[in-house]
Amino acid sequence: MLQVGDKVVYPMHGAGVISGIETCEVLGEGKSYYVLQMPLGNMKVMIPTDNVENAGLRDVIPENRIGEVQDVLEDKPERAAGSWNKRFHANLERMKSGDIRDVAAVARNLILQDRQHKISSGERRLMDLARQILISELVFACDKTPEEVEDWMEDVLTRSHKKH
Structure with missing residues (x-):
C-alpha cells in the first residue's frame, strides 16, 4: 500500500x-x-x-541502480530505422514500459540523433519528454537538483559519444 x-x-x-x-x-x-x-x-x-x-x-530506483542508467547512456546509440513515424511509435512504446533503462535509451538515441541532424518536431517533443522523465526520477534517486542531474547526463553523453 x-x-x-x-x-x-x-x-x-x-x-x-x-x-x-x-x-x-x-x-x-x-x-x-x-x-x-x-x-x-x-x-x-x-x-x-x-x-x-x-x-x-x-x-523510484534506488541509488545503487544509477550505474545501470549511466551504462545505457554510455552505450552505442541504436541506429534509427524506418520513417520518423515508425521510430516515433517504437520509442513511444518503449517509454510506456516505465522502465528507466528504456527511457534512458530513448533519450540517448534521440539526443544523439538530434546532434547529428535535426529531428522532427514530434521526435523532439518525445526527446524532451524522455529527458524530463529521466531527470525527474534521477533527482529522487540520487538526491540532486534537476540542474545537477541534467549536467551529469550531458557530461556522460558528451564524454561517451564524442564526434569523430
Missing part, C-alpha cells in the same frame, strides 16, 4: 511524491485517488487507488 510521502514513478509522466489521498465523487460514486505531486512542471496527477497496478506506478 502506497503512503503519503512515497516517491514513485508514473510512466509517461515521471517521478513525483504522493502528497495526499483524496476522495472525489465520480458519477455519484466516491472514489479514492492518490495525489501525485510532480516536481518538474509543478503538475499534480490523480491516480485511482484501485488502479495502481494498471497505471504502472512503481518505486
